[in-house]
Amino acid sequence: MINHQDICDISFRRATEQDIGQLVEIERKSFAVPWPAEAFHNDILHNRFATYVMIECNREVAGYCGVWLVMDEAHITNIAILPQFRSRKLGESLLREMMSLAKEAGAITMTLEVRVSNQPAKSLYKKLGFQEGGIRKNYYTDNYEDALVMWVNL
Incomplete structure (x- = not known):
């Protein structure tokens, strides 16, 4: 039997300065030592190597993934899914999306x-x-x- 709460209309979008509060909230609920808002602010506004992608489930932010693209290498900085959205394969979908974006941007390897x-x-x-x-x-x-x-290898 299908649990309709598990069905997600998934979408992805680039994180912006307006997402910093949500990024910090996801961090706080996911990691023992969450990144501060300043780290996201600096990456999103000033780090030309950084890209952050939000994953949404039914238009509600469910998580994010950050990557630094330097030369031909992509380095995942963090990937996190909010607790209420876990066990729905959203982390897998998000990582697959980030791998695809990194490859399109010229990365040939990804590390984490x-x-x-x-x-x-x-x-x-x-x-x-x-x-x-x-x-x-x-x-x-x-x-x-x-x-x-x-x-x-990507």
């Missing part, structure tokens, strides 16, 4: 860091072709957990 303990995220990344690269020791400042570096 993920907590070594974050099995759901690592499973998603592997599903989309990401491979394990290396370890960044004590990467996360809240608990000094290591980060696994993952990468994929």
Whole structure:
């Protein structure tokens, strides 16, 4: 039986300065050490390498993904889906969209860091072709957990 609350009319759009409040709210609900508004403000308004994409479910913001495109490499800065929208494959849809946009922009590889303990995220990344690269020791400042570096050819 289909649960109609799980059905999403998905759309994507570039984040703007007006989205900074929502970006901060998504961060706060998703990460132990959320990025401050200033980080988004600087990236969106001043970092020519940064792109942020919002995913909407039925015209309601559900999450975002940020990437820095430098030369032929795309680096995912963050990807997050609000808790009430999780388990609907929105993270997968968003990452696929960002991979496509990065490829269109000339990137040939994409990298990211993920907590070594974050099995759901690592499973998603592997599903989309990401491979394990290396370890960044004590990467996360809240608990000094290591980060696994993952990468994929686009």
